[in-house]
Amino acid sequence: MLGRLFFLALLAMFFYFMLRSFFLPIRKPGKAPVFKEKHPEPDTEMARDPECGVYIDPRKALVFETGGVTYYFCCEQCLKKFQAKLKQGGTA
Numbered sequence: 001m002l003g004r005l006f007f008l009a010l011l012a013m014f015f016y017f018m019l020r021s022f023f024l025p026i027r028k029p030g031k032a033p034v035f036k037e038k039h040p041e042p043d044t045e046m047a048r049d050p051e052c053g054v055y056i057d058p059r060k061a062l063v064f065e066t067g068g069v070t071y072y073f074c075c076e077q078c079l080k081k082f083q084a085k086l087k088q089g090g091t092a
Helices: 002-023 076-087
Strands: 062-066 069-073
Touching: 062 076, 069 076
Parallel strands: none
Antiparallel strands: 062 069
């Protein structure tokens, strides 16, 4: 029984590697594989939301300017919290 199970496991591995070899691309010897970046670098520098600290793309962010300084926010809630703190006399 154990010998038969071992034989079936070896047979399954053989067929697995044979079928796998048909579907994998063939590499030339001495040529290293080329891996693509999963996360390409952004075109612009990321901006930090002063309220929650999340880094966001300035092109997609909500913008608020005060005192000659531009602030970028990830969402409307962060922008409202920041404006409320400024109204209470807090510093940016």
